[in-house]
Structure formats: C-alpha cells, structure tokens
Amino acid sequence: MGNRVGIVGVGQTHHRSKRSDVNGQEIINEAVSRALAGAELTIEEIDAVVIGNMDHFEGINYVDMWSVDGSGGYMKPIMKVTTGGTTGSTVAAAGYYQAASGLFDTVLAIGWEKNSESDTSAAIATCANPILERETFAGAIGPLAAEYSMYMKKYGATEDDAHLAAVRDHNNGANNPYAHLRKRVTLDDVRNSPMLAYPIRLLDMCPRSDGACAVIYASENKARKITDTPAWVVTTTTRHDYTHFGDLDWTIMQTLEEASKAAYKKAGIKDPLHEFDVMELYLPASSCAVKWMESLGVCGRGEAPELIREGVTDMDGELPVNPSGGVICTNPIGATALIRVAEAALQIMGKADKRQVPDVEKALATGFGGCSWSDVMVLSSSKPR
Amino acid sequence: MERVGIIGVGQTKYEREKRETFGEMVYEVVKKALDDAGITIEDIDNVVTVSNDFWDGRTISCMAVADASGAYGKDTSTVEGDGAFGALYGLMRVLSGAYNNTLVVAHCKGSESYSSAITNAAFDPIYERILGIDAITSSALQAKRYMTKYLLNEEQFAKVSVKNHKNAKNNPFAQLPLDITVDDVLNSRMLSDPIKLLDASPISDGAAAIILSAERQAKEVSQNPVWIKGVGYCSDAYRIGDRDLAEPNSLRRAAKDAYKMASIENPLKEIDVAEVYDAFSYQELLWMEGLNFCRSGEGGKLIDEGVTEMGGELPVNPSGGVISAHPVLVAGLTRIIEAVLQIRGDAEKRQVPNAEIALAHGINGMCGQSHCVWLLGK
Numbered sequence: 001m002g003n004r005v006g007i008v009g010v011g012q013t014h015h016r017s018k019r020s021d022v023n024g025q026e027i028i029n030e031a032v033s034r035a036l037a038g039a040e041l042t043i044e045e046i047d048a049v050v051i052g053n054m055d056h057f058e059g060i061n062y063v064d065m066w067s068v069d070g071s072g073g074y075m076k077p078i079m080k081v082t083t084g085g086t087t088g089s090t091v092a093a094a095g096y097y098q099a100a101s102g103l104f105d106t107v108l109a110i111g112w113e114k115n116s117e118s119d120t121s122a123a124i125a126t127c128a129n130p131i132l133e134r135e136t137f138a139g140a141i142g143p144l145a146a147e148y149s150m151y152m153k154k155y156g157a158t159e160d161d162a163h164l165a166a167v168r169d170h171n172n173g174a175n176n177p178y179a180h181l182r183k184r185v186t187l188d189d190v191r192n193s194p195m196l197a198y199p200i201r202l203l204d205m206c207p208r209s210d211g212a213c214a215v216i217y218a219s220e221n222k223a224r225k226i227t228d229t230p231a232w233v234v235t236t237t238t239r240h241d242y243t244h245f246g247d248l249d250w251t252i253m254q255t256l257e258e259a260s261k262a263a264y265k266k267a268g269i270k271d272p273l274h275e276f277d278v279m280e281l282y283l284p285a286s287s288c289a290v291k292w293m294e295s296l297g298v299c300g301r302g303e304a305p306e307l308i309r310e311g312v313t314d315m316d317g318e319l320p321v322n323p324s325g326g327v328i329c330t331n332p333i334g335a336t337a338l339i340r341v342a343e344a345a346l347q348i349m350g351k352a353d354k355r356q357v358p359d360v361e362k363a364l365a366t367g368f369g370g371c372s373w374s375d376v377m378v379l380s381s382s383k384p385r
Numbered sequence: 386m387e388r389v390g391i392i393g394v395g396q397t398k399y400e401r402e403k404r405e406t407f408g409e410m411v412y413e414v415v416k417k418a419l420d421d422a423g424i425t426i427e428d429i430d431n432v433v434t435v436s437n438d439f440w441d442g443r444t445i446s447c448m449a450v451a452d453a454s455g456a457y458g459k460d461t462s463t464v465e466g467d468g469a470f471g472a473l474y475g476l477m478r479v480l481s482g483a484y485n486n487t488l489v490v491a492h493c494k495g496s497e498s499y500s501s502a503i504t505n506a507a508f509d510p511i512y513e514r515i516l517g518i519d520a521i522t523s524s525a526l527q528a529k530r531y532m533t534k535y536l537l538n539e540e541q542f543a544k545v546s547v548k549n550h551k552n553a554k555n556n557p558f559a560q561l562p563l564d565i566t567v568d569d570v571l572n573s574r575m576l577s578d579p580i581k582l583l584d585a586s587p588i589s590d591g592a593a594a595i596i597l598s599a600e601r602q603a604k605e606v607s608q609n610p611v612w613i614k615g616v617g618y619c620s621d622a623y624r625i626g627d628r629d630l631a632e633p634n635s636l637r638r639a640a641k642d643a644y645k646m647a648s649i650e651n652p653l654k655e656i657d658v659a660e661v662y663d664a665f666s667y668q669e670l671l672w673m674e675g676l677n678f679c680r681s682g683e684g685g686k687l688i689d690e691g692v693t694e695m696g697g698e699l700p701v702n703p704s705g706g707v708i709s710a711h712p713v714l715v716a717g718l719t720r721i722i723e724a725v726l727q728i729r730g731d732a733e734k735r736q737v738p739n740a741e742i743a744l745a746h747g748i749n750g751m752c753g754q755s756h757c758v759w760l761l762g763k
Contacts, residue, residue, distance in 0.1 A: 002482035054445070055438035055465075061506040064466065065750030068623050075638060077618045078755065079474065080465045082438075084445030090462050094474065100481035102386060103616075127445040235483075238460045240451055258458070370445040 002100035004383055006223035006230025007349075008216050009039025010342035015180040015211035015330045018116040024058060025070030028112050031212035031335075032072055035108070038351075039216050039226055043072035046216070047104035052082045052091040052111050053334030056126065057118035071110055084127065085140075086238070087111060088337030089282070089367025089375030092215060093236045096377075099217040100233075106222060111338035112212035115331075120208045127370045129244060140284060141205060143250075145197035148287035150251050152199065155302035157290055159199045163190040164308050165289030166204045166328060172315060173325020175354040180209040180330040190286075204286040204328070211332030213339045220383070231345035231363070234378040235266040241372040248372055253288075253295040255374035256366065260296050263376040267384075269362075273298045273312075277360040278347045279321045280340040282368040286328060289313075289321070296364070315357070323347065323355040337367030341377055348381050386646065389479050390603035390610030391761070392486075393422025393596035394722040399560040399710035402496040403590035407441065408453035410592035411492050415455055418594040424486065424606055429596070431484045432456040434463045435471035435491035435714050439503045454490050467662075468593060468718025469747025469757040473616060475597050485602045491715040492592035500588065500713075507751055509624065520664070520751060521585065525577035527630040527752045528667040532579065534631040535682030537670065539579050543570035544688045545666040546583050546708060552695060553705025555734035558719075560589050560710035570666070584666040586711035593718040595725070611728045614742065614762045615649070617642030620755035628752070636675030636756040643758040644677070649742070653678045653692075653699055656760070658727045658737040659744040660720035663706045668753065669693075672746060673701070675756065695737070703727070703735040717747020717757060724761045 011034025013019070013027055022030065028051075036043060049071050051064050060066050064080035067073065083090045088111040095109030121139030128134040151157055167187055173179040185203055193202040223230040239259040241248050260272070269275050279296075283289045293304040298319065307313065313321035324343040327336055344363035346352040361382065367375035395417025397403070397410055405413070411434075419425060432454050436446040443449060447463035454461075462478075464471040468491035475489040504520035531537060547567055553559035565583060573582040603610040619642070621635035622628050640652070649655045659676070663669035670684030678699060679687055687693050693701035702708075704723040707716045724743035726732040732740075742762045749755035 002480055056444045059506060060510065061437070061439045061503060062466070062750050065507065065620065065754050066509075066623055068620055073620050074622055075619060075635065077639075078620045079470045079618070079749075081462055081474070082465045083447055083463050093462065094477075097474075097478050097481040097483065100483070101477035102480055103477060123444055126443045127448055128443075129449075130443065238462065239458065240456065240461060242452060242457065371448040371451060 003102055003219040004232065005096050005099040005217050005219060006232045007345040008218045008223050008226040008230050009035045009041065010215050010345050011035030011038055012178050012213040012339060012342060013211045014178050015209045015332055017180065017207065017209060019114065019210035024060065024114055025067060027114060027210065027212045028067055028070035028110060031214040032108065032110060035214035035216050041216065041226065045106060046072060046108045047106050048098055049073040049076055049078040049108045049110065050091055050094045050098060051078065051080055052087040053113050054082060054084060054087060056123040057113055057115055057333065083369055083373060085333060085369025086337055086367040086373045086375050087334045088339065089341065089377065092338050092341040092377055093238065093375065095215060095217040096233045096236055099219050105219045107217045109215045109217065109338065110212065111335035113332040113334040114210045115208035115333060116210050133244065141197045141200060144285045144287060145200045147250050148199055148291060151291045154251060157305045161290050161305040161308050162204055162287040163187055166190045166286035168314055169286065169322050169326040169328050170203065172323050172355065173329030176324045179325045180207055200285050200287060206284045206327045206331040209330055209332040211330065211335050213335040213342050215338060215342050229349045231348035231379045232383050234380050234384045235263050236377040237263040238375050253292050255372050256292055256295040259374040259376045263378055267378045272296060273319055276319060276362050276364050278323060278357045279319065279364045280324060280344045281321055281366045282327055282337050282340055284327050284368060320357045323352060323357055337375060340365040340367065344379050348379050387480060388600040389476055389613045390598050390600065390607065391595050391725050392598045392603050392607035392610045393418040394725050395421055396558055396593040396719055396722055397591045398558050399589045399591040399712055401588055401590065403494065407449050407492050407494065411450045411453040411490055414592045414594040415488065415490055418596050422596050422607060426455040429455060429459065429486050429488045431460040431478060431487050433471050433475045433487065433489045435468045436463060437465050437714055439506060440493050440498050440713055442497065450492060454488065466749045467747040467757065468715050469721060469745065469759065470618065470749060472595060472718055472721055473618060473757060476613060476616065479597050479599050485599055487597040488594060489597065489718065490592065490594040491718045493712045493714045494590040495588040495713060496590050521580060522577045523625055523751050524665050525580045528579050528665065530630040531667060531671055537685040539571060540567055541670065541685040541688055542584055542666040543567040545663065545669045546570045548694060549663060549702050549706040549708045552703050552735060553709035556704045559705040561587055562705065580665055586664045586708045589710050589712040591712035591715055593715045593722055595718060595721060609729055611725045611761050613759065615643040615647030615760040616758065618755065618757040623754065625752050630752055633671055633675030633753055636672060636753060639756045639758045640676045643760050647760040649760065652676060656699060656742050656744050657740040658703060659699060659701045660704060660723045661701060661746040662717060662720065662748045663702060663708045664711060666708060669701060700737045703732065703737055720745040720747060721759055724759065728761050728763060
C-alpha cells in the first residue's frame with residue numbers, strides 16, 4: 001500500500017484580470033516561491049514537480065518543459081497533467097498520488113493560467129466535437145444557464161437563490177487578500193448587474209483571471225518533520241460524463257454526485273453537512289452554488305434553495321462554503337481547482353487569516369470542468385487510517 | 386517499491402492518414418490490451434489517457450477519447466506528453482494503493498496535424514518562435530553540435546537509419562519497413578543540415594495501450610506479467626541555448642535513477658534489448674551515451690562495431706524504432722509495449738533470444754529536454 005500524504009505548504013499569487021508585470025514563468029514562480037517559503041523548504045528539497053494549465057489559453061505547447069525556469073523543475077522529474085476546467089484538481093490528485101507512490105518524499109503541484117493572453121470563450125469552444133457540436137456550443141456560460149433554468153422549473157428555485165449565493169461568495173472574497181474580485185455586493189447589486197445568459201447575471205458568473213497556485217505534498221514521515229499541522233489527504237475521486245454534450249442529463253450534476261459518493265465512502269463520511277467543517281467548491285456560477293449542494297449530499301433534491309436562504313453555508317453558518325470567495329471571485333482556470341485544495345488546506349492548517357473558519361478538522365475541495373467532469377478531495381487534520 | 390506488472394498491451398498498425406478517428410483508434414487498442422490481459426473493461430478501475438491539445442486541434446482533448454477508453458464511471462486523468470510519461474503516472478497511481486488494474490492509452494494523428502507549427506509553439510513565444518525553429522531544425526542544431534564536439538559523421542547516423550528500417554521489416558505494426566543503404570540515406574532530400582529525409586521519422590497515426598497491475602492482482606489475472614524493475618525521469622533546462630546539446634544530462638540522471646532501482650551496474654552487459662526514442666537517426670547514438678551504454682562521444686562506435694544490430698551484444702530498436710513509425714505522444718508507450726513483448730518472448734520475427742531485461746525510453750520537449758527510462762523484466 002502507498003504512503004499517507006499531507007499537504008505541508010501552499011502558495012498563490014495575487015490574482016488579477018491582467019498581470020502584465022509578469023510573464024507565465026514568473027507568475028508560476030511567484031506561487032512556487034510562496035509555497036516553499038510557507039513550508040520553510042528550498043527547491044532542493046522538492047523531489048518531483050507536476051504542473052497543469054490549458055494549452056489554448058496561452059498557446060504554449062509542452063508547458064511542463066517551458067515552465068522549468070519558473071517551476072524549479074530543472075534537473076528534476078516533471079510531468080504535465082491537464083483535463084480542462086478540472087486541471088487544478090487533476091494536478092492536486094497527481095501531487096497526492098505521486099507522493100503516495102513512495103517514489104518521492106516531496107512533490108510540488110502547480111496550476112496556472114494567464115487568461116488575459118487568450119480569448120477564453122473561443123478557446124473553450126474548441127472542446128466540442130468539430131463536426132457535430134462546435135458551431136452551436138459557445139463557451140461555458142450557456143450550458144450553466146440552461147442547467148439552472150431546468151432546475152428552477154423543476155424545483156421552484158428562483159433567480160434570487162442564486163443571487164444570494166453570489167452575495168455570499170463576493171462578500172467572503174473581500175476577506176481574501178489574494179482574490180481577484182474583492183468588492184462587497186448587495187442582493188440588489190447582483191439583481192441589477194447585466195444579464196449574460198438567462199438566468200445568469202454578471203455578478204453570478206466567474207471572471208477570468210491571471211494567477212497561479214502551488215501546493216507541496218509530503219509523504220507521512222517527511223510531512224511531520226516539515227509542519228506540525230499538515231492537511232492530510234484522505235482520498236480523492238474523479239468522475240466524468242459522456243463526450244458529447246447532447247448525451248448529458250442536464251437536470252442533475254451526476255458526476256459530482258458519483259464522485260462525492262465514492263469519496264465519502266472511502267473517507268467513511270455519512271453526513272457531509274455535519275461532518276465537514278468547511279467546503280471550498282469549484283462553483284463557476286452562483287447557480288451551481290444552489291443546485292450542486294444537492295449533488296454533494298449536503299441536502300435532499302430540491303432542498304438547496306432553502307439551505308442558501310437560511311444561511312447554512314454562510315461564514316457563520318453550520319457549513320461555511322467558499323470562505324475564499326470561490327471561483328466567482330477568482331478564476332485563473334488551470335489554477336482554479338488547485339486553489340480550492342490550497343484554501344481547504346489553509347483552513348485545516350489554521351492559516352486562513354481573516355477568512356478562517358474556527359476549528360476545522362475536515363474539509364472538502366472540488367473541481368469542475370469540461371464534459372461535466374467532477375473531482376473531489378477530502379482533507380483532514382488527523383492522519384487517515 | 387511494491388512490484389507492479391504490465392499484464393496487457395495493444396497497438397494499432399502505424400500508418401499515415403489512417404481513416405479511424407481518435408476514438409476509434411483508442412477503442413481498438415484498449416480492446417486489444419484487455420484481450421491480451423484476458424480481462425474486461427469492468428476489471429479496470431482507473432484510466433490514464435494521453436493527449437495534447439495542439440496535436441489534437443481541440444481544447445480539453447481528453448474529452449474526445451473518454452468514451453472510447455472505457456473511462457465512463459471510472460476514475461480517470463490525463464497526462465500531456467509522451468506516452469511513457471502517461472505510463473509513469475499510471476504506475477504511480479497503482480503504487481499509491483488507490484488503484485489496481487490501470488489502463489494507460491495514448492493516441493495521435495500526425496497526418497491531421499501541422500508538425501512544424503505545433504513544435505514551433507514549444508519554443509519561447511517572444512525570442513525564439515520568430516526564427517521559425519521547430520522539431521526538425523532544432524534537432525539539426527543538436528546533430529551538428531554532437532558531430533562537432535565528438536567528431537561523429539553523417540555516415541554513422543545513416544547506419545542507424547539503415548539498421549532500424551531493416552528491423553522494421555520484422556514488425557507488422559511498423560510504418561516504414563525499408564531495404565536501404567547508407568548511400569540512400571546520404572542522398573535523400575536534405576531537410577535541415579545534417580538531417581536528411583531518411584534520417585527523420587515519418588508522419589504517423591496510431592494508438593497504443595497498456596494495462597498495469599499491482600503484484601497481488603497481476604498474479605491473479607495474468608499468467609505472464611512483465612515486471613517493472615526500475616523507472617526514472619528528469620528534465621533539463623528549457624532553452625536549447627542553455628544546454629550543451631551534445632550532453633544528454635537529464636537522460637543520464639533518469640537512467641541513473643532507473644538503474645539504481647533495478648540494481649543494474651553495467652547496463653551494456655545486463656540489459657538484453659533496448660527500445661529508444663530515435664526520432665532522428667543521430668538521436669539513437671546520443672541516447673546510447675545518455676543511457677550509459679558507452680562513454681561520451683562513443684555512440685558512433687556502437688553502430689560501427691555492430692553492437693546494436695539484431696545479432697549484436699545489445700540489439701537496439703528491433704521494432705524499427707521511432708524512425709520507422711512516429712505517432713507523437715504514442716511512441717514512448719510503443720517502446721514500452723515492444724519491451725514487454727521482448728520479455729514475454731512474444732516479439733515474433735523481431736524477438737531477441739532470451740531477453741530478460743529490456744529498456745524502454747520516452748522523451749518530452751525539444752531535443753530531448755526530458756527523458757523517461759523504464760526497465761522491464763521477468
């Protein structure tokens with residue numbers, strides 16, 4: 001069996017819409033340097049590196065090779081993993097498996113993106129089948145809008161339910177010095193923001209950001225030597241759906257349901273609402289912050305609007321969701337899901353400063369991407385069995 | 386390290402302009418690998434696909450093969466790089482204890498790609514791309530540097546091409562089985578001095594798949610698993626100007642790590658057969674040095690003395706190598722498959738007698754920036 005693995009250091013950049021002060025290698029280095037400094041390690045103490053982003057955003061081929069000046073991968077084992085929107089959580093899983101394999105004691109996992117160098121929607125649209133679907137599928141907003149419209153019709157959820165979740169995340173983001181959007185908003189601000197695709201408005205939707213995130217994993221023996229408070233990885237799971245968008249069932253988030261169910265089983269979690277102390281979720285739009293809570297088993301079908309209205313997921317609620325402000329405040333795509341893992345780890349380590357939830361013992365982080373992929377990672381303050 | 390075995394392999398015939406889609410090629414090799422292992426897709430608990438958005442011409446290119454790889458409802462991930470690196474991640478997932486039977490599959494259609502533009506995009510966007518540099522022209526610089534530093538000549542490179550294309554005649558999967566002479570290579574069309582057409586690998590389409598399994602599981606399902614004895618991988622500096630292109634230092638490090646794990650002290654004596662990534666003829670000689678089969682600058686001697694011929698002390702690329710079929714991203718996984726077949730004694734007309742330890746090699750990046758070394762055995 002493999003090694004138990006803990007997260008011993010995390011670093012992220014200050015995310016903005018355009019970081020023209022740094023190039024790609026430099027923005028990667030900013031996150032890596034901060035992760036190393038946080039863990040009080042040097043790059044010499046890193047055994048292997050894994051990195052990810054989405055090729056077509058920056059137009060750089062073989063990014064693992066190109067990145068070594070910034071990643072510290074020079075004369076080290078390095079590889080690239082990438083799966084679209086889930087790239088960050090794919091990187092997170094790879095960092096975990098590599099450290100658990102016993103081949104390495106310390107693994108540096110990096111996600112990054114400079115979305116300012118791309119046409120994000122155009123680059124996303126080429127994920128669709130070139131003959132059958134590419135002409136009608138346009139970017140990420142449309143499918144999310146369609147998904148929530150179906151959900152509203154079925155369960156009587158409202159636009160305001162999503163807006164309330166947007167208010168929650170935006171106001172949380174104001175406490176996070178690294179967040180891209182740090183402006184406090186009211187329900188009326190969200191209601192009055194421009195419509196992007198009914199029912200999703202501008203303040204409901206994630207921005208596109210420049211940024212990077214780095215997470216350092218260490219095997220059991222090494223982790224204890226590096227920090228007294230590692231965030232132990234309990235398990236991680238991935239599920240994805242069919243290749244063609246027309247084959248998907250849009251009224252449920254099936255992959256998140258299956259991935260979380262599998263992860264809970266492995267982690268021995270029966271009551272996610274009460275057993276988790278905090279969740280950092282990849283919610284690309286506030287509408288997902290409603291509907292997807294059901295897929296995570298936090299409440300029953302159709303019950304999510306009530307959960308949001310009652311403030312259960314607010315900072316002072318029973319299960320705070322996205323203390324960092326989440327994806328609608330910060331979205332450097334290849335890093336976005338890794339930031340979820342990093343923020344969840346900070347919560348366990350007690351290093352989340354103004355966004356800290358008290359006494360976090362169990363945290364959930366998720367990733368979401370193209371083809372309705374879902375990744376789930378469970379972190380814990382106590383070493384898994 | 387817990388023992389991990391390769392229990393099934395599958396590859397397509399490599400051809401230019403295959404009619405099959407990515408998904409169809411992937412389905413073909415997954416089916417072959419499952420049949421080879423004697424298991425079904427239900428026995429696979431996770432899948433690692435290998436794809437690259439540039440070569441596939443679509444973003445999130447892993448989506449295009451998700452169904453065909455049988456990953457629906459299973460845990461899955463995607464490595465972007467050579468298939469040997471995809472296999473490495475598969476190995477780590479098994480070693481982590483999280484998975485048992487792990488499927489790794491890679492695909493590429495070079496015939497639907499524009500290699501020069503795609504490999505140009507691997508260079509620095511500000512300072513280097515404008516030169517028009519690509520895989521062929523940068524490799525030409527490497528070949529020149531190698532010739533200049535260690536006084537090798539083009540005839541020696543040509544001999545590699547002659548040997549490997551001849552070997553390919555014994556491999557039904559190879560794209561370019563050829564009866565050629567050194568003069569044919571020397572007189573073939575110049576691509577980028579000193580690389581001529583017959584020094585270069587072809588444009589290829591194809592796919593390959595392997596199934597990895599931890600020891601306990603492997604013994605249950607397979608009569609004949611091939612065991613992974615050692616692995617190593619390492620990246621050199623990014624800019625080719627920051628490297629001495631005649632010194633494959635990252636390969637030396639990767640090989641050292643793999644040899645250490647496999648307890649190999651004298652690679653030339655202890656290894657029975659090697660499948661290396663000869664995208665260009667000169668590379669086989671340079672990689673021989675990096676793999677410590679000879680001293681620096683002595684790669685040419687190996688081919689001159691026939692050491693790497695089929696009947697030599699260390700047959701190299703019995704399959705015909707990458708120069709006889711080069712599906713990018715797939716080719717490193719193909720090297721692993723060929724090494725597996727050699728150890729099993731299933732390599733038919735290209736079999737090296739009594740092969741007990743085989744080496745497989747993959748590369749990433751330009752001019753072999755990053756290397757991956759596998760040692761397989763009984």
